[in-house]
Amino acid sequence: MRGVRRDHGPHRGIRSVKVLVEADGGSRGNPGPAGYGAVVRSASGEVLAERSAGIGVATNNVAEYRGLLAGLRAAAEVGAAEVDVRMDSKLVVEQMSGRWKVKHPSMQPLVAEAREVVRAFDRVTYTWIPRERNKHADRLANEAMDEQAGVRRPDTAPAPVEDPVTEQAPPSSWTGAVGEPTRLYLLRHGQTALSVDRRYSGRGNPPLTEVGRGQAEAAARRLAKVGGVDVVVSSPLGRAAETARAVASETGVEPTTHDGLIETDFGAWEGLTFTEAAERDPGLHRRWLADPSVPAPGGESFDQVHRRVRRALTDVIAAHGGANVVLVSHVTPIKSLLRMGLDVGPSLLFRLHLDLASLSVVEFYPDGHASVRLVNDTSHLG
Numbered sequence: 001m002r003g004v005r006r007d008h009g010p011h012r013g014i015r016s017v018k019v020l021v022e023a024d025g026g027s028r029g030n031p032g033p034a035g036y037g038a039v040v041r042s043a044s045g046e047v048l049a050e051r052s053a054g055i056g057v058a059t060n061n062v063a064e065y066r067g068l069l070a071g072l073r074a075a076a077e078v079g080a081a082e083v084d085v086r087m088d089s090k091l092v093v094e095q096m097s098g099r100w101k102v103k104h105p106s107m108q109p110l111v112a113e114a115r116e117v118v119r120a121f122d123r124v125t126y127t128w129i130p131r132e133r134n135k136h137a138d139r140l141a142n143e144a145m146d147e148q149a150g151v152r153r154p155d156t157a158p159a160p161v162e163d164p165v166t167e168q169a170p171p172s173s174w175t176g177a178v179g180e181p182t183r184l185y186l187l188r189h190g191q192t193a194l195s196v197d198r199r200y201s202g203r204g205n206p207p208l209t210e211v212g213r214g215q216a217e218a219a220a221r222r223l224a225k226v227g228g229v230d231v232v233v234s235s236p237l238g239r240a241a242e243t244a245r246a247v248a249s250e251t252g253v254e255p256t257t258h259d260g261l262i263e264t265d266f267g268a269w270e271g272l273t274f275t276e277a278a279e280r281d282p283g284l285h286r287r288w289l290a291d292p293s294v295p296a297p298g299g300e301s302f303d304q305v306h307r308r309v310r311r312a313l314t315d316v317i318a319a320h321g322g323a324n325v326v327l328v329s330h331v332t333p334i335k336s337l338l339r340m341g342l343d344v345g346p347s348l349l350f351r352l353h354l355d356l357a358s359l360s361v362v363e364f365y366p367d368g369h370a371s372v373r374l375v376n377d378t379s380h381l382g
Helices: 060-077 090-096 105-118 135-148 210-226 238-251 274-280 282-290 302-320 331-342
Strands: 018-027 032-041 047-058 082-087 123-128 182-188 231-234 324-329 359-364 370-377
Touching: 018 047, 018 060, 018 135, 032 060, 032 135, 047 060, 047 135, 060 082, 060 090, 060 105, 060 135, 082 090, 090 105, 090 123, 182 210, 182 302, 182 331, 210 238, 210 359, 231 238, 231 302, 238 324, 274 282, 302 324, 302 331, 324 331, 331 359, 331 370
Parallel strands: 018 082, 082 123, 182 324, 231 324
Antiparallel strands: 018 032, 032 047, 182 359, 359 370
16 A cells, blocks of 8 residues: 655645645556545645555545545645645546536545535635646556555565564654554454354444453453553443453553444344345345445444544544554454555455454554554464
8 A cells, every 4th residue: 555655845834825736546447456646736836745545446436536535635734725626537526516416325425525625725626637637646546556456666665574563663764654643452352152153243242252251361461562551442342341351451551431432233133144134134235235325224334333433533542642542342443443544445344354352553643644553463362
């Protein structure tokens, strides 16, 4: 994934009255390995900032909107009051200008997010340009897609291998991130009877099994060895709270709870296996898997979960910014936090596996950057 800041130092912090944003995005396969690129220019054409990143498997349209969002946020960072957006995506230009309706449900959250970002500016205009006039952003997007697809360019070198928890050099040394990060140790709870049978386990409250208690204790010992745990925050559900108490026993840090870390409400599918839920509501189950805005019957959609987890993250950083925080939660909230760290779409929910009592690590910086350091580590379970 690309996410390296390439702002030109002399321009940082300068108030630009009006800037030009050129943005692009694409997908190798539609859907396929996707990425975006964005460039912020001054009125005279000088480059003030560049952004590019891979976003996992996504469609062209999703990648185009991600490019727009990255460009707008970069414009805000350099102090722009007015923005002239230029893109070769007719869809994005017409939808953001209000001339075309947003018909596809999966696109509506992205459009809403973009409109929310736009509110920070005095004025934003949108202009369609042909691809040959969008070469800079197009190049950045193609480089991001290449990296996302595993295509190495001749002038790139493999990233160094490092211990993700005890590394010597912070990620800011190569991303340009600014400020002291809030490091989140994302711990999934231990085994329950429902997880043994691989059943949907959302708002129910099954206790940890004997194996689950052993898993929680092993994870707690791992976290105690890391050292420097400042805060422990848990989902209030019993299986997470019990795991958090094990962490408290080893680290000496008493846990608090946050409702935003609760697992997805699976509604009528609670306690069912994947197959049983698919047989009970075949059409709805297919739509639920394909569209994150579709809720489970009587329950939540993944979009709803993502929004409340984002609010929980905001609360945690506001209260404990710069600290080492253990968050004890469930599969979907942890995946949502990793999505935010990676800045990728909802396809990650179905492409990333998280084991019971697994540990993941992500850092969020005050300037909006993030760094995922570890995913689904179970080495402590032995």
